Amino acid sequence: MPEFEKQLDEKAAEAEAVIKKFLPAEEGYQKTVIEAMNYSVMAGGKRIRPVLMMEMFRLLGGSDMELIRPFMAAIEMIHTYSLVHDDLPAMDNDEYRRGRKTTHVVYGPGMATLAGDGLLNYAYETALKVFFCKEELKPFDGDISDRRAKALEILTRKAGIYGMVGGQCADIEAEGKAEATEEELIFIHENKTAAMLESSMMIGAILAGADKKTLDDIEMAARKIGVAFQIQDDVLDVTGDEAELGKPIGSDEKNEKTTYVTLHGLEDSKAEVKKLSDEAIQILSGFEGAGTFLIPLVTWMISRNK
Template sequence: MKEFDRQLHERVRRAEKVLTTYLPKEEEASFCLNVVQAMNYSVLSGGKRLRPVLMESSFELFHGENRDLLHPFMAAIEMIHTYSLVHDDLPAMDNDLYRRGRKTTHAVYGAGMATLAGDGLLNFAFETALLSFAAAGNSAETECVISALRILADKAGIYGMVGGQGADLYAEHDQALLADEKQAEETLLYIHEHKTAAMIESSLMIGALLAGATKEQVGSMEQVGSKVGLAFQMQDDILDVTGNEKTLGKPIGSDEKNEKLTCVSLYGLS
């Protein structure tokens, strides 16, 4: 376990270094400085860096060599993940004031600036991912970058994370849905597969793709990502009830407060 922890720590450190390299420079921001500061505050508030770590691990699994292709996507996927958290914390969504042990972006900069920071991170993520084209050494690598961009956009959009978030909001306060167990189970699975698992699938798929994996291998990584994402969200649902606010760095009981459809609300803890 110590060796695993050591390797994980090293991978997180590398992900942090890559991410910092691609963040917008505040000294170059001029009139948009407030937005850039809010963006950087959001990204640099800590976190597991799970998605870029998984992307790099998948890249190494398939013996990828050109890390200049990989690094912009590692940064991009964490920017997209962070934007989703910034918007998720907004008063119109979950209205959370703390995340990762620090005040949320809207609690520091206001809801309007936090909204713009999230918008900025989403767009800057794709600006960053596009930098991989400059690192493509041949037509095959260029095609891989194009395919990776398609995956990133698809998994982050209305047929992925955004769609899952929409279903999550729609299911809030819906007691009739909980009464229909079959419908509730189908809705919960859709939410977890899209809101959480989609971006984890994206991480593993893009890492494999940029390493030169076959279409079948990339598909297999998508399946792995789906299982990892579902397990991750199930744990998150449980920790919202059983966790410690100091350890988690955010308030517990948020799901119950917002009457969300979760594994716990549907099945209980046992």
């Protein structure tokens, strides 16, 4: 795995450089909220979502990186805002993420809330920069023919009430229930977690020239990856090492959350992770070159220990 890890570090560094380029300058009367925004974004991590987007773009023949960079930065801003809000006292009330203090601990809950709001809005400001790129794109054979507009529609929908926000809503309502149903749980996983992975991979594909059939296949693969990723996260919340994870374990039990593990147990949860992973990889195997980095990345994501 050392060769893969080297590739991942290189691609994460490339994504990091893109993200930094689009961050707002820390100045003016709004300087504090911008500092909190940038503190949150620069908390580290492997930049999985922008890396997935970049990889799908290149895999499907995309060449002009100016098309994809605004969306790479935007997807990470949206992901980060969701973490900032997720960590708030009104939500999960976590004090550490990726081994350092969360935004609300450093800047206070009010400023952290504003930082999340700022990141979400600034993500859309950033994504709109794609319309400044002069690259000619062939029409898309789906519901929206303009590929830039379709990419923006995917980004906004998957982040909103029919995606991540909707999943977060169901997640909050499931807390404290005697037991959420499996249907509710899968809805939460497909929307709270998988939707943003779908967004990443679909935007990379649409801007590279994918047709509707290809886009639908990628959406399905990403959904399976996202659900498997979240079930693995639930497993790690029970079995993981706090120092290695960089965040507290046992938070699901503390918050009285029903998880796949509480419904099915550890062994069946691990088996479901493998099943979904295999199904996703089977779809992705149809794309030439996917075995070089994309499939190892998916395998690493789903089998991770942190």
